[in-house]
Amino acid sequence: MAKATTTPIVPKTARRTKQSSAKADPDAGKFDQREALYNGGAIGAAHEIAVGAERITSSRGLMLDIDLKLIKSGGLFETVGDDPFAFYAQVFKPLLARHSLLKKAEVRMSGGGLHALLWLDEPIEFFSDDERDRWAITTQIVQYALPSDPRAPGITAMTRPVGAINSKNGARVVQLAPGAPCTAGEIEAFRDELNASPFKSLVQLWTGSDRLEPCPCCRAEGSSLAVLDHRGRCYKTCGTVSIETFVSEALVDAPE
Ligand SMILES: [Zn+2]
Known part of the structure; x- marks a missing residue:
């Protein structure tokens, strides 16, 4: 039983590598590629690699999805239009720099917004539904501490691999910060801080004051x-x- 659930669920076709597209158009297969943060970390089309939460047996990290359309114009963050590079430089990079864990996030420009990725030094495996559910709640709490879409997927989230192309606007995904791996303990400690002082933690993070x-x-x-x-x-x-x-x-x- 345990063995069956740890078998990667992703079909082999989802693991297609550069080789298959190298001959013709180098960008073939790059359109709307996604990268899973769960199980084997497969890269492929969303419909090939997406799974329901109940099929997730391990997590490689968590993703904070910053959708610039959700940032209030003239609001708390001085708005810089919908340019993700400017938003990163002026708002999001300083925000991440205010916390020792968030400093370790890899940041990708996803085509329209930003993906901050907290990669675990080693994947965390779930041996029961309860363990997975607890990690899902931790993920949600951390996501809520960032100016991200509160309805964004938690442990089922997929990022876009560097070099992929977002077909909505033709933009290529680029890495803005390489980040560094963190431990599950660091993420849990951050969750505990947020639980102990949710208002203060969030305001200090967002404003530095x-x-x-x-x-x-x-x-x-x-x-x-x-x-x-x-x-x-x-x-x-x-x-x-x-x-x-x-x-x-x-x-x-x-x-x-
Ligand atoms: Zn007032």
């Missing part, structure tokens, strides 16, 4: 937002500020 002037929610003259572990406090207008309210100053609601 634990007291914001003016308050980013009302922007009233002379206002400030004190950043506490679980909530913020604006002494001018807003009173108590929840994490949802703070996030809504930075991100727009995901389109349905």
